[in-house]
Amino acid sequence: MSTLEIRDLHVAVEDKQILNGVDLSVSSGEIHAIMGPNGSGKSTLAYAIAGHPKYTITRGSVTLDGADVLDMTVDERARAGLFLAMQYPVEVPGVSVSNFLRTAVTAVRGEAPKIRTWGKDVKNVMTKLQMDPTFAERSVNEGFSGGEKKRHEIVQLDLLRPKIAILDETDSGLDVDALRTVSEGVVRVHAESNLGVLLITHYTRILRYIKPQFVHVMSAGRIVEEGGEELAAQLEDEGYARFGGGPVLTPAEPRPSVDGVLPGASGGGN
Amino acid sequence: MVVEEREITVGGDARPARFTSYDVEDFPVPTGREEEWRFTPLKRLKGLLKGADADGKVQIDVDGLGDGVTVTSIERDHPLVGSVLSPVERISAIAFAGFTSGTLISVAKRAVVEQPVTVTLRGEGGTAYGHLVLDVGDEASATIVLDHSGSATYAQNVEIRVGANASLTLVTVQDWARDTVHVGYHAALVGRDARFRSFTVTLGGDLVRLAPTVRYAGSGGDAELHGLVFADAGQHLEHRTLIDHETPKCRSRVAYKVALQGEGAHTVWIGDVVVRKAAEGIDTYELNRNLVLSEGARADSVPNLELETGEVEGAGHASTTGRFDDQQLFYLQSRGIPAVEARRMVVRAFFAEVIAKVPVEHLRDRLTGQIEAELEGSGV
Incomplete structure (x- = not known):
């Protein structure tokens, strides 16, 4: 049983305050959805927990089972059991997916996976996410479509088996089939490993596949409303108008991937 | 001794061949x-x-x-x-x-x-x-x-x-x-x-x-x-x-x-x-x-x-x-890969494409090894 505790978290980007005191607790087996209008600070929360150097913690604490996450380097956080599925996975030309996965798994597990079964394991996981196993020999995310990048994120989630996973707009840019495949992958890993999930989304459609027990609404860098699944339904009907945003239901057209570009200083995803 | 000094005059902006001499x-x-x-x-x-x-x-x-x-x-x-x-x-x-x-x-x-x-x-x-x-x-x-x-x-x-x-x-x-x-x-x-x-x-x-x-x-x-x-x-x-x-x-x-x-x-x-x-x-x-x-x-x-x-x-x-591309390093590190190893992966990848084209196997191995040695000695 693990718990990620976020207390009074204040985060700035280049002297601009984005998060203004976030409190949240995610434990093993729980699924939390964070929803909110553009620019409310959802992605900032994700990157700040993962330790992106662009984000400065100005106040508050983040702990995982009591250990100070903010005191850890980015890789230490991952080895401690945190995982961030990124909205814009980064291309790393020249590093093959198979080398990358093997290096990551070795780092996180603290020992190299068994050569005898490793190839088969990777192939199985990729097949489950409907990713052609030939992707293993391609460079990390290079030339991948938006859907392939998101599938690759969940392949990593499956292989690394973190304690707590943050999924940052994993639904953005996905067509219905890809959304279902990716969601099923998350649900399966959750069921198999008692994963704690923090799902960040603007839209409710992914919540049809990944059912949250807790829904939190963010606005202006704070969690302003909390409830159960019914809150998502309510947002679907009413939109973010009372939180300073627009409607929820209609997803924007999948946007072309913008690699290496993080959400801007506004802190907003899409 | 000037062996060769060609003037290329075709076209308006032709550049003359370089001056050469054995002297x-x-x-x-x-x-x-x-x-x-x-x-x-x-x-x-x-x-x-x-x-x-x-x-x-x-x-x-x-x-x-x-x-x-x-x-x-x-x-x-x-x-x-x-x-x-x-x-x-x-x-x-x-x-x-x-x-x-x-x-x-x-x-x-x-x-x-x-x-x-x-x-x-x-x-x-x-x-x-x-x-x-x-x-x-x-x-x-x-x-x-x-x-x-x-x-x-x-x-x-x-x-x-x-x-x-x-x-x-x-x-x-x-x-x-x-x-x-x-x-x-x-x-x-x-x-x-x-x-x-x-x-x-x-x-x-x-x-x-x-x-x-x-x-x-x-x-x-x-x-x-x-x-x-x-x-x-x-x-x-x-x-x-x-x-x-x-x-x-x-x-x-x-x-x-x-x-x-x-x-x-x-x-x-x-x-x-x-x-x-x-x-x-x-x-x-x-x-x-x-x-x-x-x-x-x-x-x-x-x-x-x-x-x-x-x-x-x-x-x-x-x-x-x-x-280094900070986004690449962040991505690799966010998967648990320590910073030093992440940097080395990026440098290896940078050269891997060239080395892969060298048609002599023992040279490929040697060059890969030399890049590793450069990285070892560097604290990169």
Whole structure:
């Protein structure tokens, strides 16, 4: 049983305050959805927990089972059991997916996976996410479509088996089939490993596949409303108008991937 | 003695061929302000500009001779000497005047040589002048490795003749001791429908300044110049490529990948491509990528493409100089990979593409190992 505790978290980007005191607790087996209008600070929360150097913690604490996450380097956080599925996975030309996965798994597990079964394991996981196993020999995310990048994120989630996973707009840019495949992958890993999930989304459609027990609404860098699944339904009907945003239901057209570009200083995803 | 001084007058903006001469005195001692010398630390040339006495030795041994390959010691009056290269700079003229015995490696016509021919050039201290001729006959195919090591102050001319329809892969490795000065002029003449692929790997030495040049003897020639350069603190590693397209329907590719680390590490890449009026239908592209791994290192990159005809298949260049991509490092680290390992993955990946193309397995292994050693020694 693990718990990620976020207390009074204040985060700035280049002297601009984005998060203004976030409190949240995610434990093993729980699924939390964070929803909110553009620019409310959802992605900032994700990157700040993962330790992106662009984000400065100005106040508050983040702990995982009591250990100070903010005191850890980015890789230490991952080895401690945190995982961030990124909205814009980064291309790393020249590093093959198979080398990358093997290096990551070795780092996180603290020992190299068994050569005898490793190839088969990777192939199985990729097949489950409907990713052609030939992707293993391609460079990390290079030339991948938006859907392939998101599938690759969940392949990593499956292989690394973190304690707590943050999924940052994993639904953005996905067509219905890809959304279902990716969601099923998350649900399966959750069921198999008692994963704690923090799902960040603007839209409710992914919540049809990944059912949250807790829904939190963010606005202006704070969690302003909390409830159960019914809150998502309510947002679907009413939109973010009372939180300073627009409607929820209609997803924007999948946007072309913008690699290496993080959400801007506004802190907003899409 | 001026051997050749061509004026290209076709077209309004034609640039004349470079001045060449075998007479050292035709080339004034550079001051460092000249375009071709402005990046080079002249004081560290250890007297090469003044034509220091040849008081040292670079020992040459040839390994891997098979059917169709011969090695001959040659004098300056050999008909192949000066057939491809005429000195364009003072040090080249000094090397030409200064060498006592040259080495000719010949690949017979139509010989298909599977095993690479390895020429080891081992510096044994002091100043030395070298002359090498690589002559690959028509329709022949070979791989030649020039493997430089040891300590020397070495000025060198290499003439490379690739016959019609022939194929030569040339790998030059500059794995010198830390105190070596190496100034080399590697001139290739690529025959009709011939293929010339070269890999210039420069890792060692105090000052290395290489000028690989390519001309074509007919149409249909294909030249690829790959570079792999890794400069450490205090090293000056300079590469000046020139592709001179004078004949139609040829292809050229230049791709130099350079990593630098440590205080005073300095690399220079000058990529000149000249496409003359007669060179219609050619296809050229040159690329230089510099990866600066630490503070205090400096990469200069000057691509220069001169087109005297617009009738080309393709002509382009790209040059980038950058530090680590922070997003890439963040992504790798966010998967638990420690920062040092993440950086090494990125550097390995940077060079992997070049190394993968080297057609000699033991060289690929060695180069991979040397990149690892560079990374080990760096604290990157």
